[in-house]
Amino acid sequence: MAAVAIDGHGHDDHGHHEESFVSKYIFSQDHKMIGKQFLMTAVFMGVVAMILSILFRVQLAWPGESSDFLSFFLGEQWAPGGVLSEDMYLGLVTIHGTIMVFFLLTGGLSGTFSNLLIPLQVGARDMASGFLNMLSYWFFFISAMIMFGSLFVETGPAMAGWTIYPPLSALPQAISGSGLGMTLWLFSMAIFIASSLLGSLNYIVTILNLRTSGMSMTRLPLTIWAFFITAILGVLSFPVLLSAALLLLMDRMAGTSFFLSDIIIQGEMLTNHGGSPLLYQHLFWFLGHPEVYIVLLPALGLSSEIISTNSRKPIFGYRAMIGSMLAIGFLSFIVWAHHMFVTGMNPFLGSVFVFTTLLIAIPSAVKAFNYITTLWKGSIVFAPAMLFAIGLVSTFITGGVTGIILADAALDITTHDTYFVVAHFHVVMGLSAVFGMYAGVYHWFPKMFGKVMNSKLGYAHFWITIVGAYGVFFPMHFVGLAGAPRRYYDYSVYSEFDKESLAMQMDLNVIITVFAIMAALGQFIFLFNFFYSIFRGPKAPQNPWKSNTLEWTTPVEHVHGNWPGELPTVHRWPYDYSKPGAEEDFIPQNVPLVEGEEEH
Amino acid sequence: MVTKLIILLVIVLGVIAAAQLMRVHELSSKLGEQKEHEISNRDNRWNASMMLVFMIVLFGGFIWLMLTYGWVGRGEAASVHGHELDWLLNLNFVIIIAVFFLTNFLLFWFAYKYVKKPGVPAFYYPHNNKLEMVWTVIPAVVLAVIIIFGLKSWNSVTSESGKEAVNIEVFGYQFAWQARYAGADNQLGKFDYKLTQDEKNPLAVMTGESIQLAIDSMEMGLGGIAWLEDKLNDRDIMLTPDERAAYDKDLNAKEKLIRLLYQMRQSHDAKLDKYAADDFFADTLVLCVDQEYEFSFRSKDVIHSAYFPHFRSQMNVVPGMTTRLKFTPDKTTVEMRKSRGVDDFEYVLLCNKICGGSHYKMKMMVKVLEKTEYDVWFKSKSEGVLSAGATMKDPAWDIEPATFDYKFHKTAAEPVEAVEGEELDGDEELVEGQEQEEADPTDGNEQAEGHDAPAV
Numbered sequence A: 001m002a003a004v005a006i007d008g009h010g011h012d013d014h015g016h017h018e019e020s021f022v023s024k025y026i027f028s029q030d031h032k033m034i035g036k037q038f039l040m041t042a043v044f045m046g047v048v049a050m051i052l053s054i055l056f057r058v059q060l061a062w063p064g065e066s067s068d069f070l071s072f073f074l075g076e077q078w079a080p081g082g083v084l085s086e087d088m089y090l091g092l093v094t095i096h097g098t099i100m101v102f103f104l105l106t107g108g109l110s111g112t113f114s115n116l117l118i119p120l121q122v123g124a125r126d127m128a129s130g131f132l133n134m135l136s137y138w139f140f141f142i143s144a145m146i147m148f149g150s151l152f153v154e155t156g157p158a159m160a161g162w163t164i165y166p167p168l169s170a171l172p173q174a175i176s177g178s179g180l181g182m183t184l185w186l187f188s189m190a191i192f193i194a195s196s197l198l199g200s201l202n203y204i205v206t207i208l209n210l211r212t213s214g215m216s217m218t219r220l221p222l223t224i225w226a227f228f229i230t231a232i233l234g235v236l237s238f239p240v241l242l243s244a245a246l247l248l249l250m251d252r253m254a255g256t257s258f259f260l261s262d263i264i265i266q267g268e269m270l271t272n273h274g275g276s277p278l279l280y281q282h283l284f285w286f287l288g289h290p291e292v293y294i295v296l297l298p299a300l301g302l303s304s305e306i307i308s309t310n311s312r313k314p315i316f317g318y319r320a321m322i323g324s325m326l327a328i329g330f331l332s333f334i335v336w337a338h339h340m341f342v343t344g345m346n347p348f349l350g351s352v353f354v355f356t357t358l359l360i361a362i363p364s365a366v367k368a369f370n371y372i373t374t375l376w377k378g379s380i381v382f383a384p385a386m387l388f389a390i391g392l393v394s395t396f397i398t399g400g401v402t403g404i405i406l407a408d409a410a411l412d413i414t415t416h417d418t419y420f421v422v423a424h425f426h427v428v429m430g431l432s433a434v435f436g437m438y439a440g441v442y443h444w445f446p447k448m449f450g451k452v453m454n455s456k457l458g459y460a461h462f463w464i465t466i467v468g469a470y471g472v473f474f475p476m477h478f479v480g481l482a483g484a485p486r487r488y489y490d491y492s493v494y495s496e497f498d499k500e501s502l503a504m505q506m507d508l509n510v511i512i513t514v515f516a517i518m519a520a521l522g523q524f525i526f527l528f529n530f531f532y533s534i535f536r537g538p539k540a541p542q543n544p545w546k547s548n549t550l551e552w553t554t555p556v557e558h559v560h561g562n563w564p565g566e567l568p569t570v571h572r573w574p575y576d577y578s579k580p581g582a583e584e585d586f587i588p589q590n591v592p593l594v595e596g597e598e599e600h
Numbered sequence B: 001m002v003t004k005l006i007i008l009l010v011i012v013l014g015v016i017a018a019a020q021l022m023r024v025h026e027l028s029s030k031l032g033e034q035k036e037h038e039i040s041n042r043d044n045r046w047n048a049s050m051m052l053v054f055m056i057v058l059f060g061g062f063i064w065l066m067l068t069y070g071w072v073g074r075g076e077a078a079s080v081h082g083h084e085l086d087w088l089l090n091l092n093f094v095i096i097i098a099v100f101f102l103t104n105f106l107l108f109w110f111a112y113k114y115v116k117k118p119g120v121p122a123f124y125y126p127h128n129n130k131l132e133m134v135w136t137v138i139p140a141v142v143l144a145v146i147i148i149f150g151l152k153s154w155n156s157v158t159s160e161s162g163k164e165a166v167n168i169e170v171f172g173y174q175f176a177w178q179a180r181y182a183g184a185d186n187q188l189g190k191f192d193y194k195l196t197q198d199e200k201n202p203l204a205v206m207t208g209e210s211i212q213l214a215i216d217s218m219e220m221g222l223g224g225i226a227w228l229e230d231k232l233n234d235r236d237i238m239l240t241p242d243e244r245a246a247y248d249k250d251l252n253a254k255e256k257l258i259r260l261l262y263q264m265r266q267s268h269d270a271k272l273d274k275y276a277a278d279d280f281f282a283d284t285l286v287l288c289v290d291q292e293y294e295f296s297f298r299s300k301d302v303i304h305s306a307y308f309p310h311f312r313s314q315m316n317v318v319p320g321m322t323t324r325l326k327f328t329p330d331k332t333t334v335e336m337r338k339s340r341g342v343d344d345f346e347y348v349l350l351c352n353k354i355c356g357g358s359h360y361k362m363k364m365m366v367k368v369l370e371k372t373e374y375d376v377w378f379k380s381k382s383e384g385v386l387s388a389g390a391t392m393k394d395p396a397w398d399i400e401p402a403t404f405d406y407k408f409h410k411t412a413a414e415p416v417e418a419v420e421g422e423e424l425d426g427d428e429e430l431v432e433g434q435e436q437e438e439a440d441p442t443d444g445n446e447q448a449e450g451h452d453a454p455a456v
């Protein structure tokens, strides 16, 4: 493989040239700094989205009760008398979901770790294009600020759910959030997509072209494979969302009828005819489903690395792991309509999507079993990152199995758009990806900041988080199976037909909210640990976790161009842990094979 | 009770966590030599035991939830296919719960068991093709079973309904439902959204009369074309540029719509009117037990979803297209109350697609009756709609040729001269009539019902 390092930057004098504050911290073109910028922005957005979720959970647990907490954040306009307004409930849910999916787990997770790790782990001086990379971050930042800003608009933020199905999202008369709030949502998303495309192209090119000598594709760490497949998914699917967003903007602003037909809204008869709301859904989910894996794959990649390192064992079935990621990536493009079984789509088409969707369970199962086998007969070190990685495997399984129910069209009839779905996607996508992200932060914090985070606080954070997370989302399955629809402001309607069911839901809703508050408070331990460690944490050694990948061969102090001298040459795969015959229980990738040693 | 226990538990956990933190802090300041990145054996063992404890709590919590709430909290199914789906759900649950327990057990058990023990090296085990084959093939086989059973049910649930199925149309709008029964002929009349008149024809049913009604209303009603032209041309009225633009836009739209209505009038086949004539409406969905129903769904504004939790049925309701589903209720409301032991239980139709602020309130009650009761109800309804001057509570298709009233824009308090068939240009009466209604577009909503309020 032609994996010759290209030293295009002319870094003979690495780190010696003076940098101004602006070019170092703000308009930086250094991938490590850009990764940190992504992380900081994501942490901010994550906190916002978490607070939003607590706000609407309070309403669900204690509907109609006045709360100072609500008035504090929402004021008289959206929480008159401390009671959340109906419209704003939907606004909070929408922005919560949007931020979590796009800003925390797409921009934040993939942006942070792809940027930080791709050049370091493939042995490159930087990304293929530092400038585009910088643009990618700033587009992300601008779109994040627009989305955040839309919370403060007079008529409220977008309120049509994170999937913003038209006509609800197309018609300002339909709900107050479909005015300026929705316009901002769409603009923000368009900019976000531009950011994501710039980033993804850069990742792909870097992985293909800038691998150091010896770094063949079959010696790439699984993290890189995951980022690579993620980037390809992004490049192929985000443009489709962009087109959906643009068509929706045209329907809103230019009077076109892509998604609108035969509508009377608030007494006004519209002339739009011939458009199809289903068309929007097809376009949206053509991105939307791959998006789930765009969120998940990087987390799986990070945890592969972390589980192997901390079990002191090679990841089990390296090739099968790559194969299953490729299979998942491919299949994720032909399952989108499983979100549309009961939309009026042709039922035969539904059958086809049942089949393809359930196929995805196979590579997913392979991955889960391979993780578990990696632990088997290991010598497990419970660094905080390891705990979160194990948590990820657990939630990946628990959330994955409920997907089997939802993929079965006949069963989706009764579970579609209920809390069962909310529980499912939170566990499999939300929790897994968040756990993966936390695992990544604890593990690569030394690489990012040259410090180590406090492990005791890490333990407290993990155990509170996993108990809280399961405590929130496990009961939610039961609320859903009881038939509770999602996106309901309260369940008072049940009092008119089934008081028993209402009582059960109220029980569970209170439990859920209490756990949610607990989990949310637990995250402050992390925030404290994170910021405290950046400034006052103990200094990290060069290779704190005794890891094999190349990033741990770079100096702790960041240098421009990553390696002060020559780029390292790679001689082996990254998973030589506890290899028989070796002195240490790890052999970094740049250590040559000894005489007679087999690669693996 | 349970909730209080949980709250207590959480507080206790919180306190323990806080105490732990304090101790941790002290310890770490004492053990200065301990490097932060080197995880001590004590920490390893502690976390390993926690893995086991957590597994037990997780499994215990799950079992408790299952015992307390069951996994079909909607209660027993009330439709024929519902029983089949519940069986399928149970089958799938048995499988996935087994997988859940097995894999989570292995995960947490290994995490507990293989914690680092000083001096014991890890086992170098990079792959084993046979093993990997096993866990590719076994899931594939299990999934094949799931797919086969699933598709079988899916096909039968979504297939066409039988010949005897009774047709009902369910119409959704922000934020309520309306049912339209096909009447004695079991044929629903045609519809077109342009025929919608809030009071006289809320469901936009198409007949020769309703087309004419819509045309008249659009030409001459309050906020109609004549009204708008008048506003725009009257030099005595000062319009702000915004108002003018809004009226212009509205006028454009109405001119476009009226042309379509003319076309509709021209191509309308009067023979079809009889299908509509006996259609009747209901605010409560009344069904007959053991009778198959074919529902078609239509939306006025945004997407809704017709969700019948007890009948295990759901279908989105999409503007611009009709969707359908079928089911056969097999338990009357009374029977269901008895079997649940709850005497105020009702079946319901909920909205299950976000459709606006009051989405959560959008519902229609469903009653399943014995055949004899049902027949009485059905007969009274369909006779009611056919006899003139019926006294039905539901907004009904009550336009009778004899009493047909074209003076729709007149309000009870302020009679206006009929404008039927008159030329519009320079018609003083018309202008007069409209001056009375000057204030309407903004505050006269109640009076203006039945007309398209001008978009201002």
Ligand code: HEM
Pocket: A050, A053, A054, A057, A093, A094, A096, A097, A098, A100, A101, A105, A160, A161, A162, A163, A422, A426, A429, A430, A431, A434, A472, A486, A487, A488, A516, A519, A520
């Ligand atoms: C503190 C933790 C969290 C809680 C308590 C929580 C709770 C909720 C609830 C109750 C809903 C509303 C469901 C509905 O009515 O449809 C919701 C929606 C959603 N959440 Fe979360 N969530 C949390 C974390 C996350 C995370 C980490 C993600 C990342 C994937 C996420 C993604 C979403 C999405 C995509 C939606 C759908 C929004 C929509 O319906 O438009 N949430 N969340």
Ligand SMILES: [Cu+2]
Pocket: A288, A289, A292, A335, A336, A338, A339
């Ligand atoms: Cu999907």
Ligand SMILES: [Cu+2]
Pocket: B304, B305, B351, B352, B353, B354, B355, B356, B358, B359, B360, B362
């Ligand atoms: Cu709704």
